[in-house]
Amino acid sequence: MFQSFRLAMAWVHTWFGLVLGFVLMAAFFFGALSVFDREIDRWAIPSTRFAPQPMPSFDAILRPAFESMQPTPEAIAEMRPRVDGPMPQRFDTVESWSAYTTHRDPVVALYAGFDVPNAKDPEEAIWAYRTIDPRDGAALPDDHLKIGSGFFYPMHYSLTLEWRSLGYWIVGLAALTMLAALVSGVVMHRKLFREFFTFRPDKAALRSVLDLHNLTGVVALPFHFFFAFTGLVIFAGIYFPVGHTQLHGLHDLHERLEADETGLPHERAGTPAALASVDAMVEEAQRRWAARGMAGDVGFLALTHVGDANGYVSVYRAGTDRIALTGEGIHFKAATGEVLREDPPPTAVGRVSEFLTGLHLQHFRHWLLRGLYVLGGLAGCACIATGFVFFVEKRKRQHAKQGTQGARVVDALAVTTITGMVLAALSILVANRLLPGDLPARGDWEQRVFWFAWLFALIHASWRSAPVARGERNPAWREQCWAIAALAVFAVLANWIGTGDALWRTFATYWPVAGVDMALLATAALATFAARRLKADAVVIATQGRTVAVPEAAHG
Amino acid sequence: MADAVMLLGALIACVVGMGWLALAMEPHARQVWGRALPTSRSTLLRTLGAFGLALALSLCLAVDHASMAVLVWIMALALAALLTAFTLAWCARWLRVLAPWIVP
Amino acid sequence: MTTPRAQLAARVAAALLGGYVFAWGFIAAGMSLLFAAGMEFHDAEFLASALGLLAFLAVFLWAFAARRVWLVWAALAGGGALLAVVGSFTQAALLGGAGA
Numbered sequence: 001m002f003q004s005f006r007l008a009m010a011w012v013h014t015w016f017g018l019v020l021g022f023v024l025m026a027a028f029f030f031g032a033l034s035v036f037d038r039e040i041d042r043w044a045i046p047s048t049r050f051a052p053q054p055m056p057s058f059d060a061i062l063r064p065a066f067e068s069m070q071p072t073p074e075a076i077a078e079m080r081p082r083v084d085g086p087m088p089q090r091f092d093t094v095e096s097w098s099a100y101t102t103h104r105d106p107v108v109a110l111y112a113g114f115d116v117p118n119a120k121d122p123e124e125a126i127w128a129y130r131t132i133d134p135r136d137g138a139a140l141p142d143d144h145l146k147i148g149s150g151f152f153y154p155m156h157y158s159l160t161l162e163w164r165s166l167g168y169w170i171v172g173l174a175a176l177t178m179l180a181a182l183v184s185g186v187v188m189h190r191k192l193f194r195e196f197f198t199f200r201p202d203k204a205a206l207r208s209v210l211d212l213h214n215l216t217g218v219v220a221l222p223f224h225f226f227f228a229f230t231g232l233v234i235f236a237g238i239y240f241p242v243g244h245t246q247l248h249g250l251h252d253l254h255e256r257l258e259a260d261e262t263g264l265p266h267e268r269a270g271t272p273a274a275l276a277s278v279d280a281m282v283e284e285a286q287r288r289w290a291a292r293g294m295a296g297d298v299g300f301l302a303l304t305h306v307g308d309a310n311g312y313v314s315v316y317r318a319g320t321d322r323i324a325l326t327g328e329g330i331h332f333k334a335a336t337g338e339v340l341r342e343d344p345p346p347t348a349v350g351r352v353s354e355f356l357t358g359l360h361l362q363h364f365r366h367w368l369l370r371g372l373y374v375l376g377g378l379a380g381c382a383c384i385a386t387g388f389v390f391f392v393e394k395r396k397r398q399h400a401k402q403g404t405q406g407a408r409v410v411d412a413l414a415v416t417t418i419t420g421m422v423l424a425a426l427s428i429l430v431a432n433r434l435l436p437g438d439l440p441a442r443g444d445w446e447q448r449v450f451w452f453a454w455l456f457a458l459i460h461a462s463w464r465s466a467p468v469a470r471g472e473r474n475p476a477w478r479e480q481c482w483a484i485a486a487l488a489v490f491a492v493l494a495n496w497i498g499t500g501d502a503l504w505r506t507f508a509t510y511w512p513v514a515g516v517d518m519a520l521l522a523t524a525a526l527a528t529f530a531a532r533r534l535k536a537d538a539v540v541i542a543t544q545g546r547t548v549a550v551p552e553a554a555h556g
Numbered sequence: 557m558a559d560a561v562m563l564l565g566a567l568i569a570c571v572v573g574m575g576w577l578a579l580a581m582e583p584h585a586r587q588v589w590g591r592a593l594p595t596s597r598s599t600l601l602r603t604l605g606a607f608g609l610a611l612a613l614s615l616c617l618a619v620d621h622a623s624m625a626v627l628v629w630i631m632a633l634a635l636a637a638l639l640t641a642f643t644l645a646w647c648a649r650w651l652r653v654l655a656p657w658i659v660p
Numbered sequence: 661m662t663t664p665r666a667q668l669a670a671r672v673a674a675a676l677l678g679g680y681v682f683a684w685g686f687i688a689a690g691m692s693l694l695f696a697a698g699m700e701f702h703d704a705e706f707l708a709s710a711l712g713l714l715a716f717l718a719v720f721l722w723a724f725a726a727r728r729v730w731l732v733w734a735a736l737a738g739g740g741a742l743l744a745v746v747g748s749f750t751q752a753a754l755l756g757g758a759g760a
Contacts, residue, residue, distance in 0.1 A: 008724040179717045197578045199645040219637035236709035242688050250751050254701035323623045349703035372631035
């Protein structure tokens with residue numbers, strides 16, 4: 001149906017790129033922010049602005065915290081449809097306790113999984129979560145939203161749309177589209193090497209926008225490809241749950257074989273047993289890692305079948321100095337502390353799997369690489385954004401003549417997804433500083449502000465988009481740039497006034513917050529530059545009651 | 557500290573290497589010097605460019621183990637390519653400093 | 661004859677739905693055959709999934725480039741189903757043999 005392979009690829013690139021590009025912008029932008037998610041958490045929750053801490057003592061700090069954890073009423077209500085018979089309000093059979101920390105975490109995340117009696121699925125578990133200060137075990141209030149790791153991060157992989165994993169599927173489709181757009185883009189771009197460094201901002205808008213689109217797409221091509229691909233690989237179990245459906249027989253067979261082989265019991269014994277000193281087990285694990293020449297911190301600590309004779313404790317090394325997230329697991333019998341198993345080195349395929357996952361999730365300590373990741377993410381945003389702008393520029397004069405609204409609609413959506421999305425992100429940060437500290441469900445209110453700000457940006461962009469239907473530029477671009485500049489500066493001021501952490505102080509003493517403030521100021525500067533540039537470009541001449549935009553001639 | 561210095565060196569090597577590769581291309585040589593270069597000069601620049609990128613990779617490998625070093629290098633190449641492209645677009649003449657033996 | 665819009669819709673459906681069926685079958689067959697060949701289960705699952713995703717990308721693009729859309733449907737939906745059967749067949753053989 002297409003005249004040639006190249007034309008077929010061009011069609012896929014244009015139309016799938018356009019439709020899924022809006023989702024991809026969110027994935028790339030919030031993904032870029034997620035590189036420094038924990039630093040954004042520090043900015044959003046001032047009480048956690050202290051230095052990163054190692055995994056604390058289990059016996060002294062973690063155990064009392066775990067023992068007091070129970071699922072929330074909301075979690076219990078959500079579980080009710082999956083239970084036959086009476087719904088307990090307390091859960092006493094603990095399947096697992098786990099704690100995870102990285103070299104960037106001042107606070108520790110705790111997870112407790114409980115057996116659900118009378119559940120329809122015998123493997124069903126109900127979860128409780130808590131964040132604690134590792135220095136004393138004090139719990140962080142539940143409604144202090146971790147704007148970085150608890151909002152921006154899930155935003156980038158699921159648009160926070162949890163209903164039936166719909167958001168995961170949408171982002172997954174967008175990721176597949178990204179891969180298709182990269183391959184089809186390479187097919188379309190005949191002069192990939194010849195035009196590798198080509199960017200001609202002095203030429204007509206269509207040419208210079210396309211140059212920038214090609215530039216940002218090609219120079220970071222490995223990054224764009226690998227992040228889309230590894231994102232899909234990480235969630236492959238959601239998209240293709242073969243092992244839990246069609247081939248669950250093999251999965252269950254493997255679990256039985258593995259339990260026999262590793263000596264780590266799959267089921268509870270049913271007889272209670274005490275818990276030996278976990279701190280002693282952690283010490284032993286660290287001793288063994290050091291003996292292998294791999295001294296390191298504890299990244300992940302997990303207790304399985306808690307309180308049972310079959311219980312075991314697993315200690316994993318944090319992958320701070322490597323791409324893999326955690327590794328070198330050592331498992332101990334919970335009741336006695338004897339070593340049950342040292343995980344063998346990963347297989348070749350296992351190493352590839354660790355590399356691909358760790359490359360994307362980046363829990364390693366390498367500040368340059370993290371910074372370069374943000375650059376890659378922003379390059380991806382620039383690539384998608386210039387794609388939209390090119391689409392509109394190419395068609396708006398033609399649509400103006402025909403009297404159709406297509407270019408106008410795409411332009412309004414583009415403004416919403418580019419400047420509008422930044423405005424929404426800034427709005428949640430500002431709300432975080434302005435809302436009362438003791439407001440119940442504060443995190444929910446912050447999220448509402450985010451969505452309303454984005455909606456407002458859409459309304460503004462649509463309302464102001466009439467000129468596009470005449471073949472001219474939408475003034476909303478410039479107006480939202482000014483709004484970004486103002487909000488970003490306001491956020492920095494609000495942080496200073498609200499917490500007393502002025503930038504010149506945090507610059508020397510607490511770089512996570514200084515970093516966020518500086519990024520906000522840089523955003524304001526960039527937005528100001530863009531707004532002024534957009535104004536210089538469009539000289540409005542009133543001729544016979546009609547306004548005509550004179551682009552590019554009046555370059556500032 | 558030594559690591560930071562070597563990584564900085566790797567970044568510089570990437571930027572300079574990309575600059576040389578760009579200068580070896582005719583349209584960019586014209587942007588920078590106003591004329592095309594003889595083939596021998598272009599080849600020299602291309603060779604220097606490849607050498608610069610290779611030096612950057614070896615510096616990256618000296619700091620981190622291979623899997624991380626390769627990622628750092630690939631991302632540094634992207635940054636260097638962008639910087640080169642923007643320099644060519646707005647202040648092409650600055651790149652003359654990379655090949656001072658060529659007379660404009 | 662079908663309108664261009666209907667033809668495009670058929671292509672998109674073939675690429676997405678046919679592609680998904682093909683990828684599923686690829687992963688099922690790949691996973692079970694690798695496991696049968698002795699690879700650790702989660703390794704087999706990962707490798708088959710990673711390759712399956714790349715296969716999805718390839719057939720997705722092919723669905724638009726191919727001349728005849730009926731061929732695309734046959735290859736992707738048919739091929740995918742066939743591969744899925746291979747997966748189930750291999751599983752049955754392994755489970756029967758293990759006598760579990």
